[in-house]
Amino acid sequence: MIxxxxxxxxxxxxxxxxxxxRELFDAGAWSEAMVAQELDAPARTYLVDLAPEPDPGAPGPPAETGHADPESATRPPVIRGYAGFWYDGDDAELMTIGVGRAYQRQGIAAALLAALIDRARAQGARRMLLEVRVDNDPALALYERFGFRRMGLRRRYYQPGGIDAYTMALDLAPRAVGFRSATHNEGER
Structure with missing residues (x-):
């Protein structure tokens, strides 16, 4: 659930x-202080994917033993993935997206990205920008599936490994061509 x-x-x-x-990005991982700083920064939108809560009526260990789990009511939700962007009034810059390894290949990253795109459009963003490692084939496939296109290359962008990054963009609003909208039909006024 997003x-x-x-x-x-x-x-x-x-x-x-x-x-x-730490699980996903090794030496390039954000620390807790960096995560807190990012979440506190202005104009940020962050979403999480939460594991579905177990159905209390479903068969399982508590029902079989007759003992309820008193901690289940106070357990924090399980965050399986997260994603966020920064909106500067024109462009939404995808800051990060990550899904725990145990939850990958289940559509969570796609659901997070779709929700972020919807939020960016609702806020008035005209396009979404991002950087992605050139060797991250699953992420590249996801972004291309959503219509992002490669714009350029940033050499040695990801540190400490010095890995290059593609810059990519997705138009969220129609772009003007000349003095007319690109969707304007000839003969219309």
Missing amino acids: ADIAGIDRATAVARIAELE
């Missing part, structure tokens, strides 16, 4: 995102 990060306990969200960062 949810706004504002609805999640802040300490839980920061700790889990930092944990996922």
Whole structure:
């Protein structure tokens, strides 16, 4: 389930995102302090994917033993993935997207990206920009599936490994061509 990060306990969200960062990005991972700083920065929109809550009526260990799990009511939600962008009044810059390894290839990254694109459009963004490692084939395939196109290359962008990044863009609003909209039909006024 995709949810706004504002609805999640802040300490839980920061700790889990930092944990996922370490799992996914090794030496390039954001620390808890960096995650907190990013979430506090102005004009940010962050979403998380939460694991579905277990159905209390479903068969399972508590029902079989007759003992309810008193901690289940106080357990924090399981954050499986996260993503966010910065909106500067014209462009939405995708800051990060990550899904825990145990939850990959289940459509979570696509759902997060689709929700971010919807939020960026709702905020008035004309396009979404991003950087992606040139060797991240799954991410490149995801972005291309959503219609992002490559714009350029940033050499040694990702540190400490010095990995190059493609810059990519997705138009979110029609672009003007000359003095008319690109969708304007001849003969119309």
